[in-house]
Amino acid sequence: MPSSDAPFEWAVSSGGSASSIAPDGAGGxxxxxxxxxxxxxxxxxLEGYNNYDTFLMHVTALGAIDWAIxxxxxxxxxxxxxxxxxxxALVTGCFSGSSAPARAYVMHVMRSGVIDWVAVAGGKSFDNAYFTAGTSNLAQGTGIVSxxxxxxxVTGWFSGVASFGSTSLESRGDLDVFVMHVTASGAIDWAVQAGGRSMTMAWVSRAMARAVHS
Incomplete structure (x- = not known):
């Protein structure tokens, strides 16, 4: 059993609030x-131009932050x-604006830190001014695996009518789960849903996603 006072190899700090971490395949x-x-x-x-913004940073195997976007x-x-x-890296989450509902996104960033493409899923307009589950066209990505x-x-939840590429889904309950596939070129080629009359949400860990994928 490792000692509780074993030294760290390295530690880094940055601005923002982190929500997810994944290995880069090379020790970072x-x-x-x-x-x-x-x-x-x-x-x-980085300087935010909105109320809040997504960040993605890469930490090397030596503990250096070599880029952030x-x-x-x-x-x-x-x-x-x-x-x-x-x-x-492949990142998922959500974004919104003053005249648009929350929508799910998948962003591919190359090893150099350059954004390659962004795929978007969800509704195009609000059904009402304030969120009411089951009537507002909302979507959010909460889990992703290569x-x-x-x-x-990608998995997550949606409410109301949402577009996933050429597939249109309508929630059966307040919130339904979706699973969609995004190709290497950023195209959403299929999507499916699950849920009932009540609220169903997907918060899937990477280990669970790998188990399902395998």
Missing amino acids: AFVTGIFSGRQLFGSTT QGNMSDSFGRSLTHDGSGG DGAGGAL
């Missing part, structure tokens, strides 16, 4: 979460991420 890690205002991530300064979406939140198998071919399997 990717971290995503949310930040607002002006925040420092290693030597990189922010999502180019209004009022976005990074919920979960995974390694893409090629040194990059499909082994550069794409991802």
